[in-house]
Amino acid sequence: MARLVRDSRLESREARLRLKMRQEPYWRLISEGIHLGYYRGNRGGMWHARVRSSDNKRYVKSALAQADDYTDANGKSVLSFSQAQEQARKFASKLYRSDDLEDNKPYTxxxxxxxxxxxxxxxxxxxxxxxxxxxxxxxxxxxxxxxxxxxxxxxxxxxxxxxxxxxxxxxxxxxxxxxxxxxxxxxxxxxxxxxxxxxxxxxxxxxxxxxxxxxxxxxxxxxxxxxKLKPFKNVLEPKIRFLSETETTRLLNACVSDFRLLIRGALLTGARYGELTTLKVGDYSSDNNTVFIHQSKSGKPRHIPLNKEGINFFEQLTAGKKSQEFMFTRSDGKQWKKNYQVRPLEAACNAAKIIPSINFHILRHTYGSALAMKGVPLQVIAAVLGHSDTRVTHKHYAHLMPSYIADVIKEHLPDFGKTEKSNLIKITA
The missing domain is CATH 1.10.150 (DNA polymerase; domain 1)
Known part of the structure; x- marks a missing residue:
């Protein structure tokens, strides 16, 4: 085992945290051509290795792991001073064996x-x-x-x-x-x-x-x-827009036949445009009355339950088709592709006098909003929309549920005893 090098600046966390923050790590030579470096940042330090190339013309550098400034060392993601020396030597050994100095080129x-x-x-x-x-x-x-x-x-x-x-x-x-x-x-x-x-x-x-x-x-x-580069503040979207039942009826009536099916599918499932246009006939289950989304934006598959009208719609849509056929196709039999929905949706909005025109995602908000206004719990809405958690769901739809929340509280909150009668009479102006 290589000799452990001592350095009063680096071997204890107390000493390291007294070092001034700077752009370049604090380097310590631990073997010929091998340096161990400590970089101090706002959230603790990082260990780095610096190895001289075999031609002695340049250095190859690499970050190793976090320093044990605030967390105990585990020998992997968090290293003590001695463990960092060992990892730096391993890095050098691997580099010398491969003799691959490509990583030393300026990384653009x-x-x-x-x-x-x-x-x-x-x-x-x-x-x-x-x-x-x-x-x-x-x-x-x-x-x-x-x-x-x-x-x-x-x-x-x-x-x-x-x-x-x-x-x-x-x-x-x-x-x-x-x-x-x-x-x-x-x-x-x-x-x-x-x-x-x-x-x-x-x-x-x-x-x-x-x-x-x-x-x-x-x-x-x-x-x-x-x-240090922070995003702009106060840029959240304004109140989420959704269509009323009257507006959805006008929109459906204004659509050409092939596009009307796609719009109706969106309103009955809350699925995204990309999810709908890649659905195959076999993704509809007449046994479970669900539509299966293989991969959503969150990366997780989900089953979307259907109501009575949704079941009738998908039964008719899939009747007589093979399981591997696309469920929604254009009038020429071809698949709906990216952005193909933009112009027909704008035309339908103009004809239906929906001003300003909506984008396809508003149909998804219409679905979620309709559920929220009927008192469906946010956890259920999040699951059916494919949200990874309820934060986005809460932001978009919680404001639509005040009456439901009030009704639930009235029904389930205990009385905590009866209120004593008082002889006082409220005076009204």
Missing amino acids: VTSAINDYLADFKANGKKSLYATETQINAHILPPFGEKVISTLTFKQLSAWKNKLATTDKRVRSSKKLNRAQKYISDEDNDEDYQRRRRATANRIITILKAILNHAFNTNRVQSSEVWQ
Whole structure:
């Protein structure tokens, strides 16, 4: 076993916590060509290794694990000073055996994006196209060639503010190589500004996910710069919109026949557009009277129970079809694809005099709102909508349940004894 190196600055947590925070770790030579480093952050420290390459021209660095500043060492994710020395030597040994110094090249944002998207695809996440679109439009142009370790908070903050003041991009054909156009809001009112800040927050989340992936895979030493970048506040959506029964009737009557089926399916299940358009005939169970969603936004499958009208609808929709056929198809027999719903829904809204026009997701809110107003518990609504927990459900639908909550309290709260009669009489003006 290699000799344990002593260092009064690093070997105790008390001594480490007295060190000043700085951008570069505190390095200690533990063997020839091998340094152990301690980086102190706001939430405790991290151990790092720095190994001189076999050609003696450069160093290869790697984050090892958390230091045992606030948590006892476990030899894996949290290391003591002695354990960190052992892990640094193991890292050096592995590096020397492989003689692979590729990791020592400057790690750019473009490289981080490629690694992040590869992991994104491997995990089968749903929003790959939308994520790539945002990356190509807003992250690659300003940051692609920059080395992550050179990013500054000033750069990120300026980029964040620019995102919030940039007008909405116009959707155009991917086949046409045209300059990007933007929609400018003439009024530039408060709600428009809120929506731009909300969009900026979503893009910031993507960038931070990319950079965090780089940090968690030991490609960069510190995440402190982008952890300081905070999202815009007070950008939550206003009160959730939903359609009344009269409006849904007008909307259905205004739809062309193939699209009407899709709209009706959404209203009877609360399923998302992408969930409905990938349903197969075999996903409807006439035995259980449910529709099975294989993979939702949360990544979890779910069964959606149907009411009497829903059962009749899906019985007719699936009659005479093979189990592997798509349940909802266009009039030409082809599958509904991404964004195919936008124009027919806008046309139907115009014909039905639903102003302003809705997007497809409002049908999902209409389903959830209808259940909430009938007193269905939020846990049930969350389960049928596929929410991972009740926080989102509560935010969207709890305000629709005051009468139900009042009725439940009146029925179940005990009396705690009878109120004594009083001779006092209330005087009313």
